Amino acid sequence: MGTSHGSHRAALLAGALALGVATSLIAAAPAMAAEVKVGGGSLDWGFKASFRAYVGTGNGTPPIAVKDGATRNADGTFDFPATGGTYDAAAGTAKVTYGGTVVFSYPLHMFEITLANPTLVVDGDGTGALLADVDLVANGGSTEQHLDQAEIATVVTTAPAVTDGAVSFSNLAGTLTSSGAGAFAGFYSAGSALDPITASASATATEPEEPQEPEEPQEPEQPGGSSSAAQKITAAVSGGALTLTSAGSAVALSAATPGQTATGNLNAVTVSDLRGTNSGWDLVGQVTDFASTGGATIPAANLGWTPTAAVAGTGLVAANGVTNAVAPGSPVAPGTGLGASRTLCKADTGSSLGSSTCGAALSLGIPESSAAGEYSAVLTLTLA
Ligand code: HEM
Numbered sequence: 162m163g164t165s166h167g168s169h170r171a172a173l174l175a176g177a178l179a180l181g182v183a184t185s186l187i188a189a190a191p192a193m194a195a196e197v198k199v200g201g202g203s204l205d206w207g208f209k210a211s212f213r214a215y216v217g218t219g220n221g222t223p224p225i226a227v228k229d230g231a232t233r234n235a236d237g238t239f240d241f242p243a244t245g246g247t248y249d250a251a252a253g254t255a256k257v258t259y260g261g262t263v264v265f266s267y268p269l270h271m272f273e274i275t276l277a278n279p280t281l282v283v284d285g286d287g288t289g290a291l292l293a294d295v296d297l298v299a300n301g302g303s304t305e306q307h308l309d310q311a312e313i314a315t316v317v318t319t320a321p322a323v324t325d326g327a328v329s330f331s332n333l334a335g336t337l338t339s340s341g342a343g344a345f346a347g348f349y350s351a352g353s354a355l356d357p358i359t360a361s362a363s364a365t366a367t368e369p370e371e372p373q374e375p376e377e378p379q380e381p382e383q384p385g386g387s388s389s390a391a392q393k394i395t396a397a398v399s400g401g402a403l404t405l406t407s408a409g410s411a412v413a414l415s416a417a418t419p420g421q422t423a424t425g426n427l428n429a430v431t432v433s434d435l436r437g438t439n440s441g442w443d444l445v446g447q448v449t450d451f452a453s454t455g456g457a458t459i460p461a462a463n464l465g466w467t468p469t470a471a472v473a474g475t476g477l478v479a480a481n482g483v484t485n486a487v488a489p490g491s492p493v494a495p496g497t498g499l500g501a502s503r504t505l506c507k508a509d510t511g512s513s514l515g516s517s518t519c520g521a522a523l524s525l526g527i528p529e530s531s532a533a534g535e536y537s538a539v540l541t542l543t544l545a
Contacts, residue, residue: 199246200365201408201429202327204259204279206291206335207238207356209349212265221266229277230411231261238356239263241279242409242428248283248362250328253320255283257362272299274344280310281360283330289316291335291358295344306344313341314355325474327363401435403442405544412523412540420529422495427466427521431473432487432506432544434513441510444519445490446542448499451525453534459527461538462500466521467492470506473516487517495526505542 207213216224217237227233232240241259248255262277273296280292291314297306314335321328335358339351409428417423434442446466451459468489479485490504506519 195251196247196249197326197364199243199248199257199362202243202257202259202329202360202362203408204241204243204257204281204358204360205234205238206241206279206358206360207236208263208276209353209355210237213237216265216267219267220269224266226264226266227261228264228411229260229262230409231263231277232410243362244278246280246362248321248328250321250323250326252285253283253318254285255281255321255328255330255362257281257360259360271301272297272304272346278310281316281330281358283316283318283321287318289318289333290314291316295341297344297346299346304346308340308344311340312338313344314338314358316358325363325476327361329359329361331359332357333359401437402433403436403544404433405444405542406431406433407542414523414525417525417527419527419531419533421527423525423527425523427505427523427540429518429520430505430542431516431518432508433516434508437514439511439514441508441513442544443507444505444542444544445502446499446505446521446540447502448540449538450500451536451538453532453536455532455534457532457534457536459525459531459536459538460500462498463495463526463528464500464538464540465493465495465498465524465526466503466505467524468505468519468521470517470519473518475516479515483514484512485515485517486512487519489519495524499540502543 213225218224225233227239230242234240239261241261244258244260246255246257248257258278258280260278262275265274265276267273275294275296277294277296281289282292283289290312292310293308293313294310295306295308295313297304299305314337316336317334318330319333321330335355337349337351337353337355342349342351342353407428407430412425412427414423414425430444432442432444448461448464450461451464468491470487470489472485472487485508487506487508489506493499493503505521506517508517
């Protein structure tokens with residue numbers, strides 16, 4: 162899953178913003194009755210542990226690199242954030258595109274294999290497929306193979322777990338197809354077992370649900386002559402942590418020329434206040450100056466944002482009088498933007514229990530005096 166840093170009082174998150182690369186939009190299939198468009202989620206997959214071990218001990222610098230939004234999990238597998246697609250929780254079907262690139266390099270064995278942009282297809286009948294872009298360049302370029310969204314694995318699928326309308330599939334078994342095997346120059350045969358696939362998808366943000374009134378407790382009926390037995394149920398709830406997780410670690414803004422505005426969206430972040438103290442929290446962000454590879458800069462103040470925030474429901478009923486509210490920070494315009502610390506979202510004392518999802522539309526005003534180039538900056542979100 163996404164980057165996660167938790168502590169009782171503060172959490173830090175850094176995300177790189179690279180400017181100059183246009184975001185790609187994936188067209189979704191026409192919506193059917195219960196089909197929803199994907200707005201978030203991630204796919205966790207290691208491809209094949211033995212291959213990671215083989216390449217990982219090689220002489221690549223580094224042997225395994227992640228980019229374009231993919232991140233490396235603590236256990237060595239990879240996390241690809243969702244970029245689009247649709248799913249139907251009731252039918253248990255999904256076609257979800259995920260973004261990001263993993264590069265396996267082994268110069269001594271003269272190969273580089275790039276695995277990118279996995280797409281998970283889940284049919285309702287227990288079968289599915291994993292599609293991806295896979296490129297092999299070997300023997301100094303004399304061996305090359307490029308697969309574009311090819312079916313590299315067949316997947317045994319199970320019904321998704323459904324939480325708040327979001328679906329998750331865990332540990333789906335994957336098997337290499339013959340086209341997938343082709344990308345490994347005959348070192349694997351079709352039918353080889355791959356690492357299990359765990360994936361999730363959630364809908365694009367919707368309005369938070371109305372808080373539900375708890376139902377009046379009903380007196381149990383006592384038909385004449387029957388006996389009854391009572392059980393007292395107790396549960397100890399100890400305070401948890403205040404945590405921050407992000408659906409991704411990189412944002413590519415749209416391409417722009419001097420005088421224009423480059424735009425994009427912050428990866429959704431989730432704040433969970435499980436401390437049980439209801440003492441409020443504040444999530445603030447600040448960006449560094451944007452620096453180009455050529456040494457030019459665009460000052461941090463030129464990045465503006467329009468924050469969004471929504472309470473993430475769990476399907477459980479809160480106790481009477483307990484409310485969970487989150488408020489987005491004020492929009493800040495390019496020019497007077499994120500050079501200083503600005504609030505992305507906050508929850509006040511008395512209504513901060515539970516989880517909230519925050520995001521922001523980003524706009525970087527490119528000064529007319531800017532040199533052309535690929536600029537990047539790091540936006541740090543701090544939760545306290
Ligand atoms: C097109 C170039 C190459 C590709 C795509 C490739 C790929 C692979 C793959 C997929 C494996 C199996 C890893 C596993 O799951 O255990 C493997 C193993 C191996 N390869 Fe390569 N390889 C290439 C070139 C080479 C070369 C040139 C050498 C020798 C100089 C080599 C030596 C080995 C050895 C010794 C193993 C067994 C490693 C082990 O058991 O740990 N490979 N290779």
